[in-house]
Amino acid sequence: MDKKLTIKDIAQLAGVSKGTVDRVLHKRGKVSQKALESINAVLEQIDYEPNLIARNLKNNKIYSICVVLPNPESDSYWLPCIKGIEQAKKEFKAFNLSINAHYFDPENTESFIAVNESVLNSSPDAVLLAPLFSKEALDAVEKYSAQNILVNTFNNQLESDEIRNFVGQDLYRSGRVAAKLIDSIAQKGQIAIIHFDEKFKNAVHMQEKEKGFRNYFLQEENSDYEVTTLKLKRKNYETKLEDFLKENPKLTGIFITTSKAYQIAEIIDKTKNNTIALIGYDLLDKNISFLNQGTIDFLINQNPKQQVYLGLSFLVDHFIFGKEINHSALLPIDIVNSENASYYME
Amino acid sequence: MDKKLTIKDIAQLAGVSKGTVDRVLHKRGKVSQKALESINAVLEQIDYEPNLIARNLKNNKIYSICVVLPNPESDSYWLPCIKGIEQAKKEFKAFNLSINAHYFDPENTESFIAVNESVLNSSPDAVLLAPLFSKEALDAVEKYSAQNILVNTFNNQLESDEIRNFVGQDLYRSGRVAAKLIDSIAQKGQIAIIHFDEKFKNAVHMQEKEKGFRNYFLQEENSDYEVTTLKLKRKNYETKLEDFLKENPKLTGIFITTSKAYQIAEIIDKTKNNTIALIGYDLLDKNISFLNQGTIDFLINQNPKQQVYLGLSFLVDHFIFGKEINHSALLPIDIVNSENASYYME
DNA sequence: AAATTTAGTGTGTTCGAGCACATTTTTATG
DNA sequence: CATAAAAATGTGCTCGAACACACTAAATTT
Secondary structure, three states: OOOOOOOOHHHHHHHHOOHHHHHOOOOOOOHHHHHHHHHHHHHHHHHOOOOOOHHHHOOOOOOOEEEEEOOOOOOOHHHHHHHHHHHHHHHHHOOOEEEEEEEEEEOOOOHHHHHHHHHHHHOEEEEEEOOOOOHHHHHHHHHHOOOEEEEEEOOOOOOOOOOOOEEOOOOOHHHHHHHHHHHHOOOOOOEEHHHHHHOHHHHHHHHHHHHHHHHHHHHHHOOEEEEEEEEEOOOHHHHHHHHHHOOOOOOEEEEEEEOHHHHHHHHHHHHOOOOOOEEEOOHHHHHHHHHHHOOOOOEEEHHHHHHHHHHHHHHHHHHHHOOOOOOOOOOOOEEEOOOOOHHHHH | OOOOOHHHHHHHHHHOOHHHHHHHHHOOOOOHHHHHHHHHHHHHHOOOOOOHHEEEEEOOOEEEEEEEEOOOOOOHHHHHHHHHHHHHHHHHHOOOOOEEEEOOOOHHHHHHHHHHHOOOOOOOEEEEEEOOOOOHHHHHHHHHOOOOOEEEOOOOOOOOOEEEOOEEEHHHHHHHHHHHHHHHHHOOOOOOOOEEEHHHHHHHHHHHHHHHHHHHHHHHOOOOEEEEEEEEEOOOHHHHHHHHHHOOOOOEEEEOOOHHHHHHHHHHOOOOOOOEEEEOOOOHHHHHHHHHHHHOOEEEOOOOHHHHHHHHHHHHHHHOOOOOOOEEOOOOOOEEOOOOOOHHHH
16 A cells, blocks of 8 residues: 555556556657556556666766865865765765865965866866856856756855856845844944955955845844944954054944954954954854854854755755755854854864 | 776676675675685775665665654644654655654643554554653653664653664753853843743753753853742743742843743733843744844754754665664754744744 | 585576667558 | 558666575585
8 A cells, every 4th residue: 555656557557568657757759649648647646756766776877076165275164165075975975976076276266267177177977166256167167067067056156047056155144143143242332344355256255244234234223333344454454453443442343254253353352352242254263262262252154064065965866866956055044152163063 | 997896896806606795795604715705805905885776676665654743733842843754755755765743742641652552553663752751751662672663762862772863952052052142142130040831841851951051150250140040830920920020120131941932022022121131942933023023032943843854864864775873963052043043944 | 325415606586767679559651 | 452661569678786596516424
């Protein structure tokens, strides 16, 4: 009664052979009206689900997937991605998969182009790409698609019809989450948004977060916060920030839009000013350390590990189990304090 | 080069037949020393991974799994579990699985016993159990084990050697998370822990949370909070709470250890006292509504949906892919405010 | 030495889907 | 009506692991 029905069963019920059923299921034609009708009648009554295990047994191709991402040595934000890849490898070991990571220098567009070129030459079945450089990424995506290589992206959104999937976060929304947190913990007064990054390519990221952050306070009716934006680069950031703090003694909160909150925290720490609320991104060791010590109040987890893992498992689902790929998977925006941090760090 | 090696390949390399390789791999004996050695030599050189797909094709048994949990109509905390079951059913549709939910009345021990009895009689392959009533649950687990039925638990921890797995949260830790949140947002002063639940069986839950909560403040050196515990039951809780609020005008924060935060919020709302920080559990609609409106500051997500889903996917991994079951999976303790809530609610 | 047991080995079938190919049936054409 | 062409249908093999069973060769018993 509970038994799963097979093609053979359907054939028997419809009074035809399994070949004919197969042709109907795959719309390969060459089926008489009569046979079609009797098979469809059976199919309507039962809920046929092809046995994916059997389907895949035959198809014993090794799928090769390349993950293209920045070198974690250049930016430790990407470090958890390695774990994500390892986890996927382990999890899907039993299937015919070959997953390889390819790193590019996040400071160097040429390197991004070169790595994509070399990946292209290795003709993988799919590429999971962190499209840091929009223009060059679009180029790469086009080339991959031309070679019928499936492209999925993670971390950075990229508008392209060629992209089958995106795994990441709603940055605007994460800005709003940060704003709500500031609203919860900071005294009324002045709030600073700090963009601390060399890299122009992160501009979109930072802008979206700022937009969400500001928008939250615009919607609040009688918000007593004044929001200022400050852009810092590696050069002279210490003195610049110190000056800013002196000029704005009423500062009650800072929202750092990148993973460099620890660098801000170091300076705040020196000034012994414990009344400033600090919100940043990403669970880097240095950030966690300031979180535990209390200088940073909350971190927002962008979950790079999960992004890669999910991106890969979508590809596996597609190749191995023939599932459709959703166009977009937005990960939760995890609020992290010193007490729940460990759960988000592997 | 990259090709996965099969039993046939190993047989060829070792100069024997696939049957002999099979006997070695499964330690079925009846193999000569000579053959054993040559096969082991090959196995040492290569990294053989049996093709789980092929293995499962043969083994076309329908695995039946029963989920035993409280009726969501009696306590809407359990409502998301249905979604978790549905998701698992959908996700694993292609495998020979039969997943069925069985509800018991969370107020009624007899009902728990009866449901487990009936599940036992249906002889499933595995049971995923919410062991609300410890003593009766241990009884049930023993009976299941005696019939060789695999038992996994979720939501409530239960000490038993018979249990292969637990999916849930570290309640002590979640109490600490709540304390840290209170510490972040509430003014110094008096804090109340409110246990609001009829059900004695939740006592352990609530106690663990209280322990974690209090422990956080004990560890803090110069904590200026005074923590009081208040137990409320459905009967007269309004007047009781109102009296408590009058008696403690310096109250700055409340930690509700159950999912009934909305009932506290209703009363706080009436008193127009916006300075009291409120932290509760679980994303019930009513809680979310107070979260959006600002009366509740944070909710901690116990993620019942994910608990069931994970519990089921462990069983599937075990039955279908022969994976070992980890003994315990502690889910992250998600901090939820009005801005990131949607990501945790389906 | 023949008969029988037993250890060791190999062969063949199964699972369900998919597809190539063979076979049968129908339709079209001289 | 015969024959060719086209359409429809069925058969049989593959994938890899698992296991039943058949078989051979060596060891033991009669």
